[in-house]
Amino acid sequence: MCKNKFFLFFYIKDCSIKTLSRAGCSVCFRRNLSSSPSRLQSCMSAWVIDQYGTNGVLRYTEEVTIPTINSASEVMIKVYAASLNPLDVSMRGGYGAKLMKLRRDPFSVMSADNEFPLILGRDVSGVVVDCGSEVTHFTPGDEVWAAVPPWKQGSLAEFVTLTEYEVSHKPKLLSHIEAASIPYVANTALSALVNAGGLCRDNASNKRVLITGGSGGVGTFSIQLLKAWGAHVTVTCSQNAEGLVRGLGADEVVDYTAGDIAEKLETMDKFDVVLDGVGGDTEEYAMGLLKPWSGAKYVTLVTPLLLNTDSMGLLDGTLHAGFTLHSKAIQNILSNGVFYRWGFYAPDGPALDEVSRLVDAGKILPVVEAQFPFTQVPQAFQKLEQGHARGKTVVRVTEEDDEQTEELLQSSRLDTAESEQEVQETAKQN
Numbered sequence: 001m002c003k004n005k006f007f008l009f010f011y012i013k014d015c016s017i018k019t020l021s022r023a024g025c026s027v028c029f030r031r032n033l034s035s036s037p038s039r040l041q042s043c044m045s046a047w048v049i050d051q052y053g054t055n056g057v058l059r060y061t062e063e064v065t066i067p068t069i070n071s072a073s074e075v076m077i078k079v080y081a082a083s084l085n086p087l088d089v090s091m092r093g094g095y096g097a098k099l100m101k102l103r104r105d106p107f108s109v110m111s112a113d114n115e116f117p118l119i120l121g122r123d124v125s126g127v128v129v130d131c132g133s134e135v136t137h138f139t140p141g142d143e144v145w146a147a148v149p150p151w152k153q154g155s156l157a158e159f160v161t162l163t164e165y166e167v168s169h170k171p172k173l174l175s176h177i178e179a180a181s182i183p184y185v186a187n188t189a190l191s192a193l194v195n196a197g198g199l200c201r202d203n204a205s206n207k208r209v210l211i212t213g214g215s216g217g218v219g220t221f222s223i224q225l226l227k228a229w230g231a232h233v234t235v236t237c238s239q240n241a242e243g244l245v246r247g248l249g250a251d252e253v254v255d256y257t258a259g260d261i262a263e264k265l266e267t268m269d270k271f272d273v274v275l276d277g278v279g280g281d282t283e284e285y286a287m288g289l290l291k292p293w294s295g296a297k298y299v300t301l302v303t304p305l306l307l308n309t310d311s312m313g314l315l316d317g318t319l320h321a322g323f324t325l326h327s328k329a330i331q332n333i334l335s336n337g338v339f340y341r342w343g344f345y346a347p348d349g350p351a352l353d354e355v356s357r358l359v360d361a362g363k364i365l366p367v368v369e370a371q372f373p374f375t376q377v378p379q380a381f382q383k384l385e386q387g388h389a390r391g392k393t394v395v396r397v398t399e400e401d402d403e404q405t406e407e408l409l410q411s412s413r414l415d416t417a418e419s420e421q422e423v424q425e426t427a428k429q430n
């Protein structure tokens with residue numbers, strides 16, 4: 001099916017790549033009907049936090065209000081799988097809280113003054129159970145994936161509600177567990193590479209791109225996307241991740257743990273774009289790795305914006321961040337003609353449609369390093385906090401077995417009801 005399939009099986013633990021046939025989708029449609037919240041159901045299960053802090057603040061509850069449709073463009077999704085990102089660990093500790101409050105939907109369960117109980121989890125793969133009246137691209141029963149914006153209630157819950165624009169049809173070739181590993185890193189990589197880096201499918205061919213932190217979530221996705229677009233990709237990572245990133249298509253790999261990385265990179269041909277997922281010292285030497293006076297761009301994902309707004313307040317923090325960005329941009333364009341930019345995640349369902357096509361064409365594979373059941377969300381956070389990610393950590397929110405059991409129970413209840421009716425009718429006739 002795909003050039004790297006064998007290789008990835010080595011890395012993807014407990015994770016099989018299976019093909020869903022059209023018949024398979026119709027099974028999911030029935031599943032969806034039995035999975036929709038009943039008219040009487042107003043609460044759902046979720047992992048929430050009631051205050052910011054360490055892992056101890058994560059609390060499982062079955063009493064969170066279901067996020068019903070509040071506007072005509074919304075889609076309500078039953079969550080099958082969610083994945084974790086470094087942002088979840090940071091948000092658990094209060095990162096970005098001030099800026100997120102500004103963007104919260106007034107109709108959501110969270111108010112601007114009190115975001116708790118807050119649900120984390122930015123990726124979702126699941127099934128549509130309800131749609132607003134103006135939703136045109138989705139109907140109940142559709143299998144979908146999406147990245148949940150950080151200002152909305154997250155996907156570590158039975159249901160999540162998003163606007164139609166944020167949602168996309170899930171790739172047919174992926175299970176929910178595999179699909180949940182992609183949306184947030186895909187939306188981040190696309191926003192950074194396209195909007196800030198100026199690359200796209202039509203102009204990336206043979207462009208030299210350096211990705212730092214290539215073995216993590218964003219890196220493993222970006223390598224594959226850039227290779228699908230025909231770029232030449234150099235990656236920095238630890239020595240023990242070299243096999244992984246090469247398997248995903250990296251042309252050149254530099255081990256940052258052995259010797260002076262800047263020195264090694266300086267011996268290579270200069271780059272058109274650097275996507276920096278590491279930050280810190282990297283920024284110091286990366287500017288000098290770009291082709292001067294050629295429109296080359298350095299894009300970092302590690303920005304001080306949210307830290308600044310958290311510590312200085314919204315106005316001062318934003319101004320300070322703006323000043324930092326502006327002065328670095330000016331300094332770099334004047335000194336060697338390279339662009340300095342910040343890259344951010346941006347919600348974008350249509351961009352995920354394009355990723356979906358690449359996945360179904362076998363050009364992008366999910367890289368699921370670890371998966372946890374819904375009962376073990378704190379353990380999944382612990383795993384993430386240990387660092388050294390090799391792809392993504394996924395949480396199985398709805399176990400496929402539970403769904404099958406539910407379906408069997410439902411059909412056996414129906415059978416029982418039908419036979420009871422038959423018995424009563426026979427009794428009447430007699």
Ligand SMILES: NC(=O)C1=CN([C@@H]2O[C@H](COP(=O)(O)OP(=O)(O)OC[C@H]3O[C@@H](n4cnc5c(N)ncnc54)[C@H](OP(=O)(O)O)[C@@H]3O)[C@@H](O)[C@H]2O)C=CC1
Binds near residue numbers: 217236303
């Ligand atoms: N601005 C935005 O909107 C967004 C920002 N981000 C940020 O981007 C960064 C990357 O995100 P993500 O891929 O999800 O993170 P991950 O935690 O999934 O991956 C980070 C990877 O970097 C590797 N790494 C650590 N130090 C270095 C180094 N010095 N050189 C090369 N590789 C290194 C780690 O492995 P090992 O330590 O074993 O080498 C790990 O594989 C994070 O800081 C994240 O917060 C992410 C999404 C959105």
